[in-house]
Amino acid sequence: MHTIRSLHRGLIALEILNSRKAMTVAEMAREIGLPRTTTFRILENLVSFGYLTRSDRKGRYSLTIRVRNLASGFNEDAWLSEVVKPLTIELAKIVIWPVSIVTPRNVRMSLRFTTDSESPLSLDYYNEGLRLPILSTASGHVYLAYCSQTEREIVLSALCHEKPDITNQLARSPDIIARLIETTRKNGYAINIRSPRTHEPGKTNTIALPIMRGGHFLAAVAMRYITVAMTTSELKERYLPTLIELRDRMEEELEALTIQP
Numbered sequence: 001m002h003t004i005r006s007l008h009r010g011l012i013a014l015e016i017l018n019s020r021k022a023m024t025v026a027e028m029a030r031e032i033g034l035p036r037t038t039t040f041r042i043l044e045n046l047v048s049f050g051y052l053t054r055s056d057r058k059g060r061y062s063l064t065i066r067v068r069n070l071a072s073g074f075n076e077d078a079w080l081s082e083v084v085k086p087l088t089i090e091l092a093k094i095v096i097w098p099v100s101i102v103t104p105r106n107v108r109m110s111l112r113f114t115t116d117s118e119s120p121l122s123l124d125y126y127n128e129g130l131r132l133p134i135l136s137t138a139s140g141h142v143y144l145a146y147c148s149q150t151e152r153e154i155v156l157s158a159l160c161h162e163k164p165d166i167t168n169q170l171a172r173s174p175d176i177i178a179r180l181i182e183t184t185r186k187n188g189y190a191i192n193i194r195s196p197r198t199h200e201p202g203k204t205n206t207i208a209l210p211i212m213r214g215g216h217f218l219a220a221v222a223m224r225y226i227t228v229a230m231t232t233s234e235l236k237e238r239y240l241p242t243l244i245e246l247r248d249r250m251e252e253e254l255e256a257l258t259i260q261p
Contacts, residue, residue, distance in 0.1 A: 051064060097239075107162075209243055
């Protein structure tokens with residue numbers, strides 16, 4: 001494929017400035033490996049397009065808000081399709097069990113992606129968009145443990161005002177919620193034992209880990225497995241390190257795609 005060299009050089013300059021905050025022409029020329037005259041033209045073009053600003057006092061170039069506005073295109077669809085989905089598929093090929101990505105939506109968790117149809121070990125097949133209760137799912141537990149305190153209080157208050165049932169009754173037990181959050185944070189994951197909401201109730205467990213971006217909860221990566229296939233100790237020994245490794249890669253790649261302010 002033909003590469004537009006000037007465009008490529010401009011994008012490289014933006015990437016460099018994103019990590020260095022502000023640079024002179026000479027500093028950029030050394031970093032980018034081009035003559036100062038060529039580097040000057042690149043930077044001035046970016047100034048004319050509104051992506052850079054130049055300080056008259058020191059002659060340093062820095063990013064403008066217009067560059068940060070480009071990051072608004074890095075929305076839910078982008079982070080999911082570009083980073084999380086490919087790594088989820090990779091993870092599923094390693095663990096074989098079905099793996100899902102779940103995000104909070106209002107006062108429920110929403111299934112955003114799953115490898116159910118690709119796993120030979122799936123007992124159940126769920127459709128993307130499925131809404132799950134927060135208080136009785138592993139993904140909901142990691143969400144409560146890693147979201148902000150304000151967000152947690154709002155969610156729990158809303159659940160308290162719903163008609164009581166098995167999925168929200170825990171909202172009225174603040175001491176139990178506090179212990180759940182403490183345990184989840186200490187472990188770094190949550191496990192839902194013998195889920196009652198599957199097509200074959202009580203036959204599967206789920207382990208979920210938080211995916212964080214910029215210090216904020218983004219989603220949960222969850223793996224379902226047949227209850228009788230392993231003990232919790234075997235799960236932690238055999239699968240937890242792999243889950244953590246792939247989750248950490250997701251977070252690293254998400255940070256790499258995020259333009260810092």
